[in-house]
Amino acid sequence: MNKTGFIGASLLLALAALASSLFVVDQRQFGVVYQFGQIQRVINEPGLYGKIPLIQTVAYIDKRLLTLDSQDLQPLLTKEKQRIVIDWYARWRITDPQAYVRNFGSTSEGAGAQQLNRVVRNAFQEEINRRNVRELLSSRRDEMMADVKKEVLGAVRGSKPWGIDVTDVRITRIDYAESITSDVYRRMEAERERVAKELRATGAAEGEQIRAEADRQREVILADAYREAQKIKGEGDSAANAAYAEAFGKDPQFAQFWRSLDAWRASVGQQGDVLVIDPAASDFFKGMQAGPAARP
Numbered sequence: 001m002n003k004t005g006f007i008g009a010s011l012l013l014a015l016a017a018l019a020s021s022l023f024v025v026d027q028r029q030f031g032v033v034y035q036f037g038q039i040q041r042v043i044n045e046p047g048l049y050g051k052i053p054l055i056q057t058v059a060y061i062d063k064r065l066l067t068l069d070s071q072d073l074q075p076l077l078t079k080e081k082q083r084i085v086i087d088w089y090a091r092w093r094i095t096d097p098q099a100y101v102r103n104f105g106s107t108s109e110g111a112g113a114q115q116l117n118r119v120v121r122n123a124f125q126e127e128i129n130r131r132n133v134r135e136l137l138s139s140r141r142d143e144m145m146a147d148v149k150k151e152v153l154g155a156v157r158g159s160k161p162w163g164i165d166v167t168d169v170r171i172t173r174i175d176y177a178e179s180i181t182s183d184v185y186r187r188m189e190a191e192r193e194r195v196a197k198e199l200r201a202t203g204a205a206e207g208e209q210i211r212a213e214a215d216r217q218r219e220v221i222l223a224d225a226y227r228e229a230q231k232i233k234g235e236g237d238s239a240a241n242a243a244y245a246e247a248f249g250k251d252p253q254f255a256q257f258w259r260s261l262d263a264w265r266a267s268v269g270q271q272g273d274v275l276v277i278d279p280a281a282s283d284f285f286k287g288m289q290a291g292p293a294a295r296p
Contacts, residue, residue, distance in 0.1 A: 020053040030061040030097045032107060042097045059107045061097050065167065068092060068113050068120070075177040076125050079132045083177035086128075090120050090152070091168040099163030112164055116156070120169060123151040136174055145169055 024047070025031035031043035034057045043049055044063075051058060068090040075083035094100050094112065104111035127144045128136065136144070149169040156162040248255030 021050050022048060023051060023058045024048055026060070028062065028064050030063050030094070032059045032061060032097050032101065033057075034059065039098055039101060061094055061100065061107045062109055063094060065091055065093050066109060066113070068116055070121070071117055072121055076128045078128055078136065079130060082133050084128070084133065084136070085173075085175050085177055086124060086171055087173040088120065088124065088169065088171045090116065090166055090170075092116060092164055092166045094163060095165045096161065096163035099161050101163075103160065103162050112162065115162075116152075116164070116166070119155045120148065120152055123148040123155075123169075124171075126151070141171060141174075145171060 023031065025043050025045070027046035031049065033040045033043070033051055035052070035055055040056065070086070070088045073085055075085055078084060092112075094109070097107070100112060101107060104115065127147050131140070131144060135141075149166060152166050152169060156164055156166060244255075248258070
């Protein structure tokens with residue numbers, strides 16, 4: 001190998017050694033430096049760092065706020081033994097990489113999330129067992145979530161800390177288990193139908209009462225109107241009779257003639273009436289034939 005090749009190879013080896021001895025820690029991560037399987041140091045600040053090539057290795061752990069969604073849809077029992085299903089989420093982050101790796105044996109977030117899921121679900125089961133469905137749907141749900149968070153923090157910060165922190169625990173949905181949902185819907189439907197029938201029956205009874213009252217008022221109004229009409233008619237007849245009496249008293253012959261007209265009007269006033277009369281034998285026709293001067 002000539003001198004130029006030797007120098008080039010040396011430079012490449014030097015660059016490779018330099019590259020393997022440097023590493024970058026992102027601002028979103030922790031850098032964990034291992035030596036022979038043991039943690040030598042944890043780097044919290046972002047930047048360029050060095051390590052011993054071939055002896056030390058670097059692993060990275062996410063330091064951002066993580067979200068853990070509920071993964072188990074098994075029903076939980078309330079205080080009154082109702083089977084319900086809840087959806088929840090927890091916000092958490094890794095705060096102590098050494099404690100985290102010591103507890104879970106891994107730098108993966110999945111190991112901590114799996115264990116945290118079990119703790120959160122058990123805390124929810126314990127709190128739900130103390131409450132009924134009404135309390136879970138009321139403002140006391142916030143109180144329950146605060147109690148769950150307190151229990152979870154007690155577990156992760158206990159005598160053997162997990163190296164994580166839980167910032168929030170929330171319920172997103174509460175529902176009956178599928179096995180009893182259909183029964184609940186049927187009971188709700190039956191109750192609504194019962195209320196509807198009761199309202200229809202009440203409306204029909206009130207309608208009959210209103211119609212009966214209207215009919216009664218109609219009969220009263222018609223009776224009052226008939227009585228008033230008869231009263232007015234009687235007063236009119238009385239006034240007419242008084243006028244007739246006064247007129248007839250002044251001229252008795254005219255009165256007799258007028259009564260004859262009324263009699264004839266009543267006799268031949270109907271359609272289809274047929275009368276056979278001898279005009280010569282009728283005083284009325286004689287008066288008509290003789291004119292006013294011969295009127296009896």
